[in-house]
Amino acid sequence: MDNLKIAVIGAGVVGLTTAVELQKHFRNAYINVVANRFEKDTTSFVAAGLFRPGTSFSGPTQDITRKWINNAYNYWTDIEKTAEAAKAGVTYVSGYLYSSEYPSIVRNHYIEKLVPIYRPATEEELTLCPGNWKYGSFFTTILTQCSLYLPWVAQNFVNAGGKILEQQIISLLSVGQEYNVVVNCTGLGAQSLCNDHKLVPIRGQVIKVEAPWIKTFFYGDYDTYIIPGFDSVTLGGCRQYDSYNTNIDKYDGYSIKERCESLVPSLKNAKIVAQRVGLRPHRDPVRVEKEIINAEGRKAKSCS
Ligand SMILES: Cc1cc2nc3c(=O)[nH]c(=O)nc-3n(C[C@H](O)[C@H](O)[C@H](O)COP(=O)(O)OP(=O)(O)OC[C@H]3O[C@@H](n4cnc5c(N)ncnc54)[C@H](O)[C@@H]3O)c2cc1C
Incomplete structure (x- = not known):
């Protein structure tokens, strides 16, 4: 039998990670990553990369969702344990999650028992940042900075025999004519x-600033967050549902700066290095399914 030909469409964090995992399981397969945008042009590049799934995140069932989250966490912590961790942009980071109004906001049923530390903030810790913080948690989790991770994982993929092709895909059926299996990791492109x-x-x-003195992450109410990375600190943010605006909005920028500086006043001295916008792919439930597509008489498996 001919070797299996697999196309992974998408070169964001999901596509490239899927491609290297497939290489481990199908050693004799030809695996290509096909995408029209790479590295700094992906949504993945914009993210601070903190491992903290939203509490409303859901797959088809609670059990499956939990399994996905646990597997993903183990994937990142396995990298963190290696000498490659810094090159891959993967590290542990700790910090605080505050709310002045809702105790539920500072809890996360998905990761409370998964990460090494997740505990209520003490009375003293609630006064670390200005603001009338009533509820708080302190936790340690993993961070993946995609400006480092994407080139690192792409190089690993190519070193193991994978090919990366630049192409805009118009239909899964046409890809199915060339490959036995098509794995759709196109994020919002799947729409x-x-x-x-x-x-x-x-x-x-988000705003990326130079603030090497910030070693701890802080979340406040209303999508306010400060997350230190390897070479900059990410200040955020906003979550605008159904907005397709990929331009930097100066009013969002003012609001982010003001909210973050009131949470951590030393940020007033931080130099802005970049502002970025990204469109998070959101679907309820998240889709990871296989289906058989009939590519002009040939059957191909497609996974989305
Ligand atoms: C401001 C912001 C902050 C965030 N912070 C975090 C965080 O702290 N932690 C966290 O876990 N997540 C965070 N996220 C979410 C995270 O960035 C996304 O969930 C993640 O990047 C999605 O990855 P992806 O690989 O699915 O998509 P993408 O990175 O968008 O990659 C999609 C790929 O598919 C390709 N593609 C799409 N359509 C086609 C087509 N038709 N033909 C060919 N190629 C195609 C694209 O070119 C691209 O290569 C944040 C997002 C934003 C915007």
Whole structure:
């Protein structure tokens, strides 16, 4: 039998990670990553990369969702344990999650028992940042900085025999004519590719600043966050449902700066190095399914 030919469509964090995992399981397969945008042009590049799934995140069942989250966490912590961790942009980071109004906001049923530390903040810790913080948690979790991770994982993929092709895919059927298996990791791109109206963007904007003295992350109310990375600190943010605006909005920028500086006043001295916008792919439930597509008489498996 001929060797299996697999196409992974998408070169964001999901596509490239899927491609290297497939290489481990199908050693004799030809695996290509096909995408029209790479590295700094992906949504993945915009993210601070903190491992903290939203509490409303859901797959088809609670058990499956939990399994996905646990597997993903183990994937990142396995990298963190290696000498490659810094090159891959993977590290542990600790910090505080505050709310002045809602105790539920500072809890996270998905990761409370998964990460090494997740505990209520003490009375003293609630006064570390200005603000009338009533509820708080302190936790340690993993961070993946995609400006480092994407080139690192792409190089590993190529070193193991994979090929990366630049191409805009118009239909999964046409890809299915060339490959036995098509793995669709196109994020928001799947909206048009699969005619999937359940996929919606949640627009986010962030400011990257130079503030090497910030070693701890802080979350306040209303999508305010400060997350230290390897070479900059990410200030956020916003979550604008169904917005397709990929331009930097100056009013969002003012609001982010003001909210973050009131949470951590030393940020007033931080130099802005970049502002970025990304459209988070949002779908309820998240789709990871296989289906058989009939590519002009040939059957191909497609996974989305
Ligand atoms: C401001 C902001 C902050 C965030 N912070 C975090 C965080 O702290 N932690 C966290 O876990 N997540 C965070 N996220 C979410 C995270 O960035 C996304 O969930 C993640 O990047 C999605 O990865 P992806 O690989 O699915 O998509 P993408 O990175 O968008 O990659 C999609 C790939 O598919 C390709 N593609 C799409 N359509 C086609 C087509 N038709 N033909 C060919 N190629 C195609 C694209 O070119 C691209 O290569 C944040 C997002 C934003 C915007």
